[in-house]
Amino acid sequence: MDALRLLLILFLIPASAAVDSGDKVSFDVYYESLCPYCSNLIVNYLYKLFDSDLISITDFKLVPYGNAKIRPNGTITCQHGPNECLLNTVEACAIDVWPDVKVYFPFVYCVESLVYHHNYTHWDTCFEKLGLDASPVADCYSGERGRELELKYAAETNALDPPHRYVPWVVVDGQPLYDDYRDFISYICKAYKGTDPPSACTESSVGGIWKVKMNTIQSLYGQETVMSKLFRAGQAIVSWLQGNKIVDWF
Structure with a gap:
């Protein structure tokens, strides 16, 4: 990470x-x-x-x-x-x-x-x-x-x-x-x-923060790239980890 x-x-x-x-x-x-x-x-x-x-x-x-x-x-x-x-x-x-x-x-x-x-x-x-x-x-x-x-x-x-x-x-x-x-x-x-x-002051949820990341990636590299797929997978993993109270650093 x-x-x-x-x-x-x-x-x-x-x-x-x-x-x-x-x-x-x-x-x-x-x-x-x-x-x-x-x-x-x-x-x-x-x-x-x-x-x-x-x-x-x-x-x-x-x-x-x-x-x-x-x-x-x-x-x-x-x-x-x-x-x-x-x-x-x-x-x-x-x-x-x-x-x-x-x-x-x-x-x-x-x-x-x-x-x-x-x-x-x-x-x-x-x-x-x-x-x-x-x-x-x-x-x-x-x-x-x-x-x-x-x-x-x-x-x-x-x-x-x-x-x-x-x-x-x-x-x-x-x-x-x-x-x-x-x-x-x-x-x-x-x-x-x-x-x-x-x-960062208006997006309060984990989903909102990841949306900011995804928008930035897509604006630089297009709609579907290795990086965007990677961050989409990361979003799912982090959401699962937080939902299960395993990590709290995002």
């Missing part, structure tokens, strides 16, 4: 009408790369931003720092060890090098999906998988720019009011969602004050 979601993020982000920047809802996710709850949020929930045009009404920000600490000598230590500090910096550099959310989020998603499946040591394969040049990110995380970014994220995280208690720490329009962070869509929709709400 992760591969299908990544395809959805890469190819099926719908074009949408411009939204006045004053109407956009700030949506900030403070996390750390090797936190299992964080990777679960990114892999199984955040992709929903791209299922429809919800991303068009959000100022989306990922802050990869979490519970890290700055020692008196200036070095940064991370909750899950040096590998987490490395991946925090790698993801920070990806966001800095590719500021377009349609580029950096698939990369972060790819890395975190490997974390989710306990295979994070192969994180560098995400460059090839996504057709991205690794050089600028490598130069960043191995140089001074990577440290500058982590110090910036440290300052942003430490300035949170109220302070973060754990990660992931999800904030919508300045208000933390606490343990209700998985329901971020409803909070974004509620906070949106624009006149043209996106389909």
Whole structure:
């Protein structure tokens, strides 16, 4: 299912009408790369931003720092060890090098999906998988720019009011969602004050969400394709799983 979601993020982000920047809802996710709850949020929930045009009404920000600490000598230590500090910096550099959310989020998603499946040591394969040049990110995380970014994220995280208690720490329009962070869509929709709400705010059922996906696929590839058949089968499977209370992540 992760591969299908990544395809959805890469190819099926719908074009949408411009939204006045004053109407956009700030949506900030403070996390750390090797936190299992964080990777679960990114892999199984955040992709929903791209299922429809919800991303068009959000100022989306990922802050990869979490519970890290700055020692008196200036070095940064991370909750899950040096590998987490490395991946925090790698993801920070990806966001800095590719500021377009349609580029950096698939990369972060790819890395975190490997974390989710306990295979994070192969994180560098995400460059090839996504057709991205690794050089600028490598130069960043191995140089001074990577440290500058982590110090910036440290300052942003430490300035949170109220302070973060754990990660992931999800904030919508300045208000933390606490343990209700998985329901971020409803909070974004509620906070949106624009006149043209996106389909994610008007489609409340599983069938409605799948209808949005199918419409997007058919508009790009025609009425009957392998992808449309695949998503039709997926719709039936997910509906059955939810009906039997086996999964709840769609």
